[in-house]
Amino acid sequence: MSGILETKDLTINFGGHTAVDHVSLSIKEKELKSIIGPNGAGKTTVFNLISGQLKPSAGQVYFKGKEIEKLPPHKRTKLGIGRSFQITNVFPNLSVLENVRLAVQSKENIMYNMIRHFKYFSRLEDEAMGFLEKVQLDKKADHPAASLAHGEKRKLEIAILLALDSEVLLLDEPTAGMSLEEVPDIIELIKEIRDERDRTIILIEHKMELVLNLSDSIAVLFHGKLLADGDPEDIMKNEQVQSAYLGGDIADA
Amino acid sequence: MKSNLNEMPNKTETTPDVPRQFQRNTLMKQPNYWIFAAVTLLMMAVPLFTSSNSVLFMLTNIFILGVFAMSYDLLLGYTGIISFGHAMFFGIGAYSMGLSLRFFDNAEAGVLVALAAAIVLCFIVSFFVGLLSLRLRDTFYALITLAVATIFLIAAEQWRSLTRGSDGFNFTADIPNNLFGFINLLDRQTVYYLGLVFIVAMFLIMRRFIYSPVGRTLQAIRENENRVASLGFNVLHYKLISNVVAGVIAGLAGIMYAFSIRFVNPHSVLGVELTIDVLLMTVIGGVGTLVGAIVGAGIIEISSHWLMGLRDVHPIFERWVILFGIIFILIVMFFPAGIVGTIRQKWKARRSSL
Numbered sequence: 001m002s003g004i005l006e007t008k009d010l011t012i013n014f015g016g017h018t019a020v021d022h023v024s025l026s027i028k029e030k031e032l033k034s035i036i037g038p039n040g041a042g043k044t045t046v047f048n049l050i051s052g053q054l055k056p057s058a059g060q061v062y063f064k065g066k067e068i069e070k071l072p073p074h075k076r077t078k079l080g081i082g083r084s085f086q087i088t089n090v091f092p093n094l095s096v097l098e099n100v101r102l103a104v105q106s107k108e109n110i111m112y113n114m115i116r117h118f119k120y121f122s123r124l125e126d127e128a129m130g131f132l133e134k135v136q137l138d139k140k141a142d143h144p145a146a147s148l149a150h151g152e153k154r155k156l157e158i159a160i161l162l163a164l165d166s167e168v169l170l171l172d173e174p175t176a177g178m179s180l181e182e183v184p185d186i187i188e189l190i191k192e193i194r195d196e197r198d199r200t201i202i203l204i205e206h207k208m209e210l211v212l213n214l215s216d217s218i219a220v221l222f223h224g225k226l227l228a229d230g231d232p233e234d235i236m237k238n239e240q241v242q243s244a245y246l247g248g249d250i251a252d253a
Numbered sequence: 254m255k256s257n258l259n260e261m262p263n264k265t266e267t268t269p270d271v272p273r274q275f276q277r278n279t280l281m282k283q284p285n286y287w288i289f290a291a292v293t294l295l296m297m298a299v300p301l302f303t304s305s306n307s308v309l310f311m312l313t314n315i316f317i318l319g320v321f322a323m324s325y326d327l328l329l330g331y332t333g334i335i336s337f338g339h340a341m342f343f344g345i346g347a348y349s350m351g352l353s354l355r356f357f358d359n360a361e362a363g364v365l366v367a368l369a370a371a372i373v374l375c376f377i378v379s380f381f382v383g384l385l386s387l388r389l390r391d392t393f394y395a396l397i398t399l400a401v402a403t404i405f406l407i408a409a410e411q412w413r414s415l416t417r418g419s420d421g422f423n424f425t426a427d428i429p430n431n432l433f434g435f436i437n438l439l440d441r442q443t444v445y446y447l448g449l450v451f452i453v454a455m456f457l458i459m460r461r462f463i464y465s466p467v468g469r470t471l472q473a474i475r476e477n478e479n480r481v482a483s484l485g486f487n488v489l490h491y492k493l494i495s496n497v498v499a500g501v502i503a504g505l506a507g508i509m510y511a512f513s514i515r516f517v518n519p520h521s522v523l524g525v526e527l528t529i530d531v532l533l534m535t536v537i538g539g540v541g542t543l544v545g546a547i548v549g550a551g552i553i554e555i556s557s558h559w560l561m562g563l564r565d566v567h568p569i570f571e572r573w574v575i576l577f578g579i580i581f582i583l584i585v586m587f588f589p590a591g592i593v594g595t596i597r598q599k600w601k602a603r604r605s606s607l
């Protein structure tokens with residue numbers, strides 16, 4: 001095993017439909033790997049299999065050589081695999097700060113304390129505030145998450161993930177639905193995290209141009225199958241990928 | 254290990270003007286603190302103004318049902334799960350005390366054994382019912398709690414030698430009038446103060462619980478259970494904790510109820526109607542607000558008392574349940590988030606618009 005995270009013949013069927021079909025990936029430690037492919041290619045489903053929301057019909061997931069595909073999601077997070085969600089998945093009636101504070105609480109392993117007031121651990125809120133500053137949401141810390149605009153919710157989603165401080169970050173289309181002005185900031189933030197080179201990032205995107213000069217390697221999914229996997233130049237030159245993208249099969253939504 | 258991401262927050266930590274530090278002296282500046290103090294003092298003074306046993310009796314029951322409703326709110330309002338069997342814990346408490354007083358000659362031993370039995374039983378039952386059902390869907394939890402509560406109800410009805418069946422039994426004669434040498438549980442005023450101490454203590458304990466890291470996690474589970482799991486929390490553990498805390502506190506409320514009512518029968522302390530009552534109390538007061546549960550308990554107790562009294566005025570009031578339904582609909586119409594919940598929302602909206 002060479003990668004920190006590997007999948008072997010990962011497969012899942014929904015009824016008759018095979019959404020992920022014998023996908024074998026290897027993600028090297030501290031690299032940024034992008035998974036691209038058209039809508040419906042199975043990218044999010046691969047994340048769900050890696051982070052435990054779904055159990056595979058066949059195949060394995062290895063984290064640091066350990067088989068994890070049968071573990072529940074919370075255990076995989078504790079092992080060091082954190083993820084963000086494409087469809088915003090926050091706590092709508094809790095404050096923006098509380099959304100992030102909960103992630104910090106988990107990272108700090110304050111799991112079963114029911115005696116202390118949560119403000120006793122004020123460093124958790126301070127840390128959470130730091131992550132909100134990173135995504136420029138600190139001014140909205142006291143607002144309920146439900147009151148945020150869509151782009152802001154996407155940023156909150158990223159702040160929550162950063163707060164978990166995981167070794168592996170799974171980012172599912174972090175810029176999806178953001179306004180055009182907001183996208184560069186987020187790409188910049190991802191670049192910053194990458195340049196620290198202290199953690200592994202897997203980034204899902206369906207727009208190829210966004211990830212070309214961000215990624216160390218790119219995997220292309222198409223109809224649930226791994227179409228190509230290599231460094232960005234190779235992927236650009238790959239004829240199958242070309243024809244898939246140019247052949248109109250890939251909706252550029 | 255993750256250098257840069259950690260540095261950021263440390264910087265904010267050293268900023269001196271972070272206002273989010275937890276400071277005890279800010280407690281005094283909160284209006285809630287003063288309301289709490291004023292209401293507690295007022296309640297302490299009630300026996301000075303009235304010696305009417307029926308008033309004290311009703312208030313005592315409101316205190317006890319208020320605790321019961323708050324414990325239910327831990328489940329419904331703070332964890333987001335519906336139980337249809339919460340009465341079983343109340344019944345376990347009440348029956349433990351009734352039976353214990355009946356069978357022990359020594360009152361102190363009886364009370365202590367009942368206390369221990371109720372806590373242990375409620376703990377075990379809530380733990381295993383939770384373990385069995387909480388890993389599955391929430392509807393399953395509702396059904397299992399209903400089923401297990403029904404088993405307790407039937408047991409209390411059928412095990413006549415012990416429980417005297419559906420008639421229940423009165424244990425006024427066994428109520429100690431000199432417990433530990435100074436507590437006269439036959440005195441309404443004493444029981445009133447006991448109830449007051451009980452609700453204040455339980456309120457403070459539950460309040461601390463919901464503001465603890467575990468309590469905060471529970472509220473997140475109520476909002477979005479799967480997301481809590483993907484943050485690394487074992488959701489089942491948290492729901493179990495909530496279930497056990499709510500179950501044990503409901504059991505304690507049942508014990509207090511036995512002191513106040515001095516009578517148990519299956520219907521009144523174990524029936525599903527009691528669970529529905531406590532559900533109504535929580536909803537009327539406002540789910541997710543402990544104070545709301547107390548207000549709800551007060552409204553249900555007072556209005557059912559008052560409506561039953563109207564029976565003597567006109568036979569139409571025989572159907573007080575229907576009238577009660579109308580009151581309930583009106584409250585839900587004008588206070589969609591419950592009384593305390595809606596007031597709190599309005600208050601917050603006004604403050605943020607200023």
Ligand SMILES: Nc1ncnc2c1ncn2[C@@H]1O[C@H](COP(=O)(O)OP(=O)(O)O)[C@@H](O)[C@H]1O
Pocket residue numbers: 014019037038039040041042043044045046
């Ligand atoms: N839980 C599910 N049940 C049934 N079908 C699903 C489920 N999740 C995903 N799918 C299907 O699997 C395919 C891949 O979806 P997804 O992984 O979300 O694609 P992508 O993220 O690449 O846009 C789609 O056809 C989708 O409808």
Ligand SMILES: [Mg+2]
Pocket residue numbers: 043044045086
């Ligand atoms: Mg997707």
